[in-house]
Amino acid sequence: MKEVFASIITIGDELLIGQTIDTNSAYIAQELNKIGIWVKRRVAIGDGRQEILDSLAAESRQAQVVIITGGLGPTADDITKPTLCDYFGGTMIVDAGALQNVVQIFERLGRPMFDRNRKQAEVPDTCVVLPNLRGTAPGMWFEKEGTVYISLPGVPHEMIGLMQSSVLPKLKTTFELPVILHRSLLTAGKGESEVAEILLQFEAQLPNNVKLAYLPSYGMVKLRLTAKGSTETEVAPVLEQQFSALQQLVQQWLVVAEDIPLQEAVLNLLKEKGKTVATAESCTGGYLAHLITAIPGSSAVYQGSVISYANSVKEGLLGVPAETLATVGAVSEATVTQMARGVQQQVGTDYAIATSGIMGPDGGTADKPVGTVWIAVANRQEVRTRKFQFRFDRKRNIELTAVNALNMLRQLVVETA
Amino acid sequence: MKEVFASIITIGDELLIGQTIDTNSAYIAQELNKIGIWVKRRVAIGDGRQEILDSLAAESRQAQVVIITGGLGPTADDITKPTLCDYFGGTMIVDAGALQNVVQIFERLGRPMFDRNRKQAEVPDTCVVLPNLRGTAPGMWFEKEGTVYISLPGVPHEMIGLMQSSVLPKLKTTFELPVILHRSLLTAGKGESEVAEILLQFEAQLPNNVKLAYLPSYGMVKLRLTAKGSTETEVAPVLEQQFSALQQLVQQWLVVAEDIPLQEAVLNLLKEKGKTVATAESCTGGYLAHLITAIPGSSAVYQGSVISYANSVKEGLLGVPAETLATVGAVSEATVTQMARGVQQQVGTDYAIATSGIMGPDGGTADKPVGTVWIAVANRQEVRTRKFQFRFDRKRNIELTAVNALNMLRQLVVETA
Structure with a gap:
C-alpha cells in the first residue's frame, strides 16, 4: 500500500498578523489521521495571488491531498476563488445548488442579500462542489496530476460540517488507505525526563511501526503510542500489547488510560x-x-x-x-x-x-x-x-x-x- | 527602507496529528508585527531531520528572519539541535550559563537530573545563546548568508519570556525596521457583507499604504485598519484620519473603538x-x-x-x-x-x-x-x-x-x- 500524505494550506492575513489562532489545522489533522492520512506539512500564507499559486505548486510536490482553508468570505480581502480558477483552469460559473443555499440562509437571517453574497455561489467549472449546509461558501474538490485539492471555508464550524459530510467520506473512496491507531495515557507527578528515564528500555524495544511521543501539559505528561499498518487486525493487537506494557510501567503515576482531558x-x-x-x-x-x-x-x-x-x-x-x-x-x-x-x-x-x-x-x-x-x-x-x-x-x-x-x-x- | 519579512517554522509531530493547537505562531506574529516585521509564511513540520533542513533552506529564500519553535525537549523525539548544528556548521559544546540554569531549575523542583537534562545545555558553537529564565532549553540565534535564524523552545510561556527578554530587543538593533500601525474596532448587529456594503466607498478611497480587513467573530464584525510607512510621524496621522472616518461610518453598530475583547x-x-x-x-x-x-x-x-x-x-x-x-x-x-x-x-x-x-x-x-x-x-x-x-x-x-x-x-x- 502506498502511503498517502496531506498538506494543509491556510489562507488569510489574519493568521499572519496573529489576530486569529488556527484551530482548523489541528481539527483537520486529527480527522485525516483517523482515516490513515498523515499530515506532513501545514502552511499559513497571506491573501496574495502569487503566494497562493506558489504554495499550491509546492505542497502538491509532497502531498497527494492538499487541503486549503480560508479566503472564501464575501469581502474584498478574499481572492482565493479566482486564483484557484487560474490554477486549475476552467471558468467561473454559478452553481445552482450553492445559490439556492445562499438565498435560503439570507431569508432565514432576514438580512439583505448583495451581489457579493450571490458571488459566493460562483465556482470554477473544473471542481466538484461540496455543499456547505452551515454557511454560504461551498467547498470545492479539484483533481490535478494525481493530487486532490480541497478548498474549504475558514469558519471553523462550517469547515467541520464539510469535513464530516463530504471530505472524509470522499477521501476514503478515493484512496486505498493504511490504518493508523493511537493510544494515549496521562501521567501526573513525574517530569518529562523522569518519565523518559523510566521508559528508556520500553522505547528501545518498540517495533518499527510503533512510535512513542511525550506531550507535557500543565505539569502532567501525556504519552501517546502510534501504530501503523495495512489492516486493523494487524495493527490493533500490536498496539494493545505495547500499550498494556506501557500502562504497567507508569501505573504509579497514571491519571487515565484514555485520550480524554x-x-x-x-x-x-x-x-x-x-x-x-x-x-x-x-x-x-x-x-x-x-x-x-x-x-x-x-x-x-x-x-x-x-x-x-x-x-x-x-x-x-x-x-x-x-x-x-x-x-x-x-x-x-x-x-x-x-x-x-x-x-x-x-x-x-x-x-x-x-x-x-x-x-x-x-x-x-x-x-x-x-x-x-x-x-x-x-x-x-x-x-x-x-x-x-x-x-x-x-x-x-x-x-x-x-x-x-x-x-x-x-x-x-x-x-x- | 528595505522591508523585513519573517517566516515561522514550528517543529513537532504533535502539531501534525492535531494533538496540539499552535498558539505560539499567533503570539510571535503579533509581536513581530508590532516592531515592523511582516510574517509572510508559517510552516509546521514533523520531527524529521530532512524536513527541518529543507524547511530552513526554503524559508530563508523568502525571509530575512526565520523563527523556529519546538523540538528542544529532553526526550528522544527531539532532533532539532543536532540538525541545526549540521545546517549552520560548528560543533556541539556545553554552554556554562545554560548548564547553571538547568542545575538551578532541577534543584528548585527537587527532581533528579539526568544526562538528557544536562544535554539541554549543549548548543552549536556557531550560535549566540539566548538565556531562558523560565525553562531548561536555551534559545539560539544564528546568522547565515544575510538571514537571522532564531530557535526557541515550544513551551508557550518559555517562548514568550525569550521573545520579550532577548529576541525582540535584538531584532530591533539588527534591522532598520518600518513602522506598522493598526487600529481596530468591533461592531455588532450587521453581517460581514452588510458592513462591507456600507464601507464600499470608504475602502475604495483608502491610500495605498492603508489596508482594511474584516474579521467576523461570534456574530460581530471586527474591522482592522493597518498602515505602513517609514516613521511614526508619517504613518500615525494618516491612520488616525482614516480611523475616525471609519468610526463615523459604523457608529450606529459600534461596540468599542479599541482592539480589546x-x-x-x-x-x-x-x-x-x-x-x-x-x-x-x-x-x-x-x-x-x-x-x-x-x-x-x-x-x-x-x-x-x-x-x-x-x-x-x-x-x-x-x-x-x-x-x-x-x-x-x-x-x-x-x-x-x-x-x-x-x-x-x-x-x-x-x-x-x-x-x-x-x-x-x-x-x-x-x-x-x-x-x-x-x-x-x-x-x-x-x-x-x-x-x-x-x-x-x-x-x-x-x-x-x-x-x-x-x-x-x-x-x-x-x-x-
Missing part, C-alpha cells in the same frame, strides 16, 4: 460511583466550572459553583467568617477549607473543590506574592488542602490552579471512595 | 460609572465568569457568580420558585428573570446577567431544541430578556451565549446609565 476522567470516576461535586472558586473565577461544564453530560455529576470573587460573597454565600478574612485573609488555608465546606453544604454535594489565590499581574505582597494559591478538596469526612506557588502569567496561573485542583479531587476520590 | 469593553464601561455586576449562569456553566475574570483588574467591578447547573441551586441560592421550574421549566424567561434578580440581591450588585439554555448534544425537546437559550440582563430598575436559537455544537453554543449576554449588558449600561 483530566476533567472528563474525574467526571467519569464520579459518575461510576454515583457521586456529585460542586466548586467554590475565587481565583479561578469560573474556569474550573467551565472546564467541567464544557463536557457533555457533566450535569449528571456537577451541581454548580459559587464564584466568590468579592469577599462579601465568600462571607454571605459560603459562610467564611469575617474574622478569618480579616486575620489570615482570603488566600489562606482556613478560607479555602470553609469555602469547600460552605459550597458543599449550600449545594448538598458529596465532594467539593475550593480555590483562592493571587493570579497577577497585580495584588501580590511580600508575604503572598503573585502565584500564591490555596486549594481545598473535600468529601463528607475530610478536607485536604495544599498551597501552591506558581510563577507564571495570569492565564497560566488560572489554568494550573484548575488542573491541580482537579487532580487533587481525583486523588481524594480514588483513595477514599 | 467585548468583556473588557463592558468592564471598562462599568468601571467608568463605578458600577458592579454579578452573573447567574446555568448553560454557560462558568464561561461568562471566566471571560470576565481572565481580565486583570476585573475584581473592581465583578463580584461573583452563582453557577446553578442543578435546579436545586436555582431554587436554593437564586430563589427561582419550584413552581416556575415545574411549569415553564429551567429554560424560560421567568427562570432567567428570577436568576438575574436573585444573584443581584444575594451579591448586592448594580447589574446582573443570567443565562439558561440547552447546549447539546443531548437534552433538546421538540419544544426546546438544542440551542434554545434565554438571557436576562438587569439593572436596579429593569430586567431585559431575550430568547436565542443557536444551531451549533456545545462549545460554540456556550461561546455565543456568553458573547450575546455581554453585549446585552453593554447595551443596557449604555442606554440607561
Whole structure:
C-alpha cells in the first residue's frame, strides 16, 4: 500500500498578523489521521495571488491531498476563488445548488442579500462542489496530476460540517488507505525526563511501526503510542500489547488510560460511583466550572459553583467568617477549607473543590506574592488542602490552579471512595 | 527602507496529528508585527531531520528572519539541535550559563537530573545563546548568508519570556525596521457583507499604504485598519484620519473603538460609572465568569457568580420558585428573570446577567431544541430578556451565549446609565 500524505494550506492575513489562532489545522489533522492520512506539512500564507499559486505548486510536490482553508468570505480581502480558477483552469460559473443555499440562509437571517453574497455561489467549472449546509461558501474538490485539492471555508464550524459530510467520506473512496491507531495515557507527578528515564528500555524495544511521543501539559505528561499498518487486525493487537506494557510501567503515576482531558476522567470516576461535586472558586473565577461544564453530560455529576470573587460573597454565600478574612485573609488555608465546606453544604454535594489565590499581574505582597494559591478538596469526612506557588502569567496561573485542583479531587476520590 | 519579512517554522509531530493547537505562531506574529516585521509564511513540520533542513533552506529564500519553535525537549523525539548544528556548521559544546540554569531549575523542583537534562545545555558553537529564565532549553540565534535564524523552545510561556527578554530587543538593533500601525474596532448587529456594503466607498478611497480587513467573530464584525510607512510621524496621522472616518461610518453598530475583547469593553464601561455586576449562569456553566475574570483588574467591578447547573441551586441560592421550574421549566424567561434578580440581591450588585439554555448534544425537546437559550440582563430598575436559537455544537453554543449576554449588558449600561 502506498502511503498517502496531506498538506494543509491556510489562507488569510489574519493568521499572519496573529489576530486569529488556527484551530482548523489541528481539527483537520486529527480527522485525516483517523482515516490513515498523515499530515506532513501545514502552511499559513497571506491573501496574495502569487503566494497562493506558489504554495499550491509546492505542497502538491509532497502531498497527494492538499487541503486549503480560508479566503472564501464575501469581502474584498478574499481572492482565493479566482486564483484557484487560474490554477486549475476552467471558468467561473454559478452553481445552482450553492445559490439556492445562499438565498435560503439570507431569508432565514432576514438580512439583505448583495451581489457579493450571490458571488459566493460562483465556482470554477473544473471542481466538484461540496455543499456547505452551515454557511454560504461551498467547498470545492479539484483533481490535478494525481493530487486532490480541497478548498474549504475558514469558519471553523462550517469547515467541520464539510469535513464530516463530504471530505472524509470522499477521501476514503478515493484512496486505498493504511490504518493508523493511537493510544494515549496521562501521567501526573513525574517530569518529562523522569518519565523518559523510566521508559528508556520500553522505547528501545518498540517495533518499527510503533512510535512513542511525550506531550507535557500543565505539569502532567501525556504519552501517546502510534501504530501503523495495512489492516486493523494487524495493527490493533500490536498496539494493545505495547500499550498494556506501557500502562504497567507508569501505573504509579497514571491519571487515565484514555485520550480524554483530566476533567472528563474525574467526571467519569464520579459518575461510576454515583457521586456529585460542586466548586467554590475565587481565583479561578469560573474556569474550573467551565472546564467541567464544557463536557457533555457533566450535569449528571456537577451541581454548580459559587464564584466568590468579592469577599462579601465568600462571607454571605459560603459562610467564611469575617474574622478569618480579616486575620489570615482570603488566600489562606482556613478560607479555602470553609469555602469547600460552605459550597458543599449550600449545594448538598458529596465532594467539593475550593480555590483562592493571587493570579497577577497585580495584588501580590511580600508575604503572598503573585502565584500564591490555596486549594481545598473535600468529601463528607475530610478536607485536604495544599498551597501552591506558581510563577507564571495570569492565564497560566488560572489554568494550573484548575488542573491541580482537579487532580487533587481525583486523588481524594480514588483513595477514599 | 528595505522591508523585513519573517517566516515561522514550528517543529513537532504533535502539531501534525492535531494533538496540539499552535498558539505560539499567533503570539510571535503579533509581536513581530508590532516592531515592523511582516510574517509572510508559517510552516509546521514533523520531527524529521530532512524536513527541518529543507524547511530552513526554503524559508530563508523568502525571509530575512526565520523563527523556529519546538523540538528542544529532553526526550528522544527531539532532533532539532543536532540538525541545526549540521545546517549552520560548528560543533556541539556545553554552554556554562545554560548548564547553571538547568542545575538551578532541577534543584528548585527537587527532581533528579539526568544526562538528557544536562544535554539541554549543549548548543552549536556557531550560535549566540539566548538565556531562558523560565525553562531548561536555551534559545539560539544564528546568522547565515544575510538571514537571522532564531530557535526557541515550544513551551508557550518559555517562548514568550525569550521573545520579550532577548529576541525582540535584538531584532530591533539588527534591522532598520518600518513602522506598522493598526487600529481596530468591533461592531455588532450587521453581517460581514452588510458592513462591507456600507464601507464600499470608504475602502475604495483608502491610500495605498492603508489596508482594511474584516474579521467576523461570534456574530460581530471586527474591522482592522493597518498602515505602513517609514516613521511614526508619517504613518500615525494618516491612520488616525482614516480611523475616525471609519468610526463615523459604523457608529450606529459600534461596540468599542479599541482592539480589546467585548468583556473588557463592558468592564471598562462599568468601571467608568463605578458600577458592579454579578452573573447567574446555568448553560454557560462558568464561561461568562471566566471571560470576565481572565481580565486583570476585573475584581473592581465583578463580584461573583452563582453557577446553578442543578435546579436545586436555582431554587436554593437564586430563589427561582419550584413552581416556575415545574411549569415553564429551567429554560424560560421567568427562570432567567428570577436568576438575574436573585444573584443581584444575594451579591448586592448594580447589574446582573443570567443565562439558561440547552447546549447539546443531548437534552433538546421538540419544544426546546438544542440551542434554545434565554438571557436576562438587569439593572436596579429593569430586567431585559431575550430568547436565542443557536444551531451549533456545545462549545460554540456556550461561546455565543456568553458573547450575546455581554453585549446585552453593554447595551443596557449604555442606554440607561
